Amino acid sequence: MNIELRLLKSFQMVADHLNFRRAAEELNLTQPALSRQIQQLEEEIGKPLFDRDKRSVKLTHAGRFLYGRVAELLNDVEALVKETREAANGERGALALGYTESAMASFLPSLLRSLRQRLPKVLLQLKQEHSEQLAREVSLQRLDAAIISLVGNVHGITSTPIATEAMGIVLPDNHPLTVKKEISLLSLAKENFILFPYQVNPGLFSNIMSSCQNAGFVPKIIEEAQSRILAVNMVAAGLGVTFLSENLAYYCGQGTVFKPLKNPKPLMQYYLVEPANGENPCVVELKKILKL
Amino acid sequence: MNIELRLLKSFQMVADHLNFRRAAEELNLTQPALSRQIQQLEEEIGKPLFDRDKRSVKLTHAGRFLYGRVAELLNDVEALVKETREAANGERGALALGYTESAMASFLPSLLRSLRQRLPKVLLQLKQEHSEQLAREVSLQRLDAAIISLVGNVHGITSTPIATEAMGIVLPDNHPLTVKKEISLLSLAKENFILFPYQVNPGLFSNIMSSCQNAGFVPKIIEEAQSRILAVNMVAAGLGVTFLSENLAYYCGQGTVFKPLKNPKPLMQYYLVEPANGENPCVVELKKILKL
DNA sequence: ATTCATTGATGCATTAAATTTATCACAAAA
């Protein structure tokens, strides 16, 4: 079997016009060339597709059958090519994207919204995990990319900083420091701190610890809260104070007050990590949205 | 867009092997030719489909996408060609076939059985009508063929005799002639005849009338029965006698006896009619079954 | 380290294929 799409397209055109000359003209061919093509197609089929009785061209039974189906087939081919182009451009396909809870709590929702808008045909496969686990999965190419807040020494990945969030402090509303506009780290030296467990966000945890050490004290951690809301509630209950990134200040409700910190202050750094040899074009588009 | 199936087949082969030389060998091509084909395909898509990193060939994102779909497409093409061949051979498609009640009462069921067996993919569109109407519909190409028992002077159709059925006579079982083995037409000259209406089967009606006239009498028709069964029942009731083709003798039940006629006797002739320029290959197959 | 084998890409010549040109035979219309 050696049928080429060119033959099928020509067949369709002849069947549309039932006239070789006009069909040839529309195909930008000469009539003899078109005749040859149809002959070739008929030879492959084994039987005539047209009845040419010296004055008119009509479809045979087999020709009618083929005509009824060829349009769909040609459509399929065109669609396949178009969709492959889209896949090459990252407009189509799947994007397995990892993210941390903290990313989802801050800028990720709006990022995902942009992504959906820009790449509506891309299937998003999201996975929430801790930074370290995400980095590992990216290196194994189980994920096409991930947004994490720690860059460890995982091999086979490249990472790019994408966002920095300054940390502030959440105080109980009866705390004396609430009168201040900004608070220095050192003034918190004697406070009881409520923090998240180390493994939830090792990057931020280390950053906070070293910031405090640079300020001249070691924070007294009295409690580990599993979530930000819980930590804030603990502050409201008067158990201590907790760090919270500035753009999440609205978490603070009754009984607590959010205050920015003076520089130098702990920073939460987000990174986009991807496989070193990664080539999912959806990631390229994602980076465009992130203006990288 | 100028993609040919050859390119897609080559792409598939390379993707199967992830090795240009082996793929080329299997395609009966040289490796450079295959490289060129893939380059051409990649140019049409606009992006690479393979990652050739000097020692291994891997599919890109777009390549994987295409690979996942190209098999189905190539299958569709092959199926379309195969089915078109079948359509050309009459093994596929539709056959609009007309028939008379009397044909259905005799040989048509077994013929249809053979047809279904031989052309299982052909959609049979059956229509029962009187012979004259069928001939008209065939001439209008509303039917691909019809089995009738009269050939009038309808233009644009060709007809071929396909079966002859000798007529016998159905007598009430108390009739004196039942002692005979065969009955001559003339001996029925004084009988009351039950016949079907002229328009139900004009061919047979005329045939019977002229046979009787040749035998030397004009049959006295006392009743017109709408169906064979009804006619036989009327015979059983003693109203008269009726003609019945020999292969339908089993219709005669209690109170009636079937007797063959001596020659010359009325004959029922069946014809296959088709459009003069008809080219439905299913009809060709039908004629093969009929050994024409 | 060096050689060797294997990979896909490239330049050029060759072959194969498709197309154009010019023409024919036929049929319907003027």
Add this chain to the structure above:
DNA sequence: TTTTGTGATAAATTTAATGCATCAATGAAT
């Protein structure tokens, strides 16, 4: 009858695809 329009055909030409020889790059074997 002539003209016009149809598709088919033969030969020439152009175009495209392929084969051949070779290269550079890589990894394995020595």
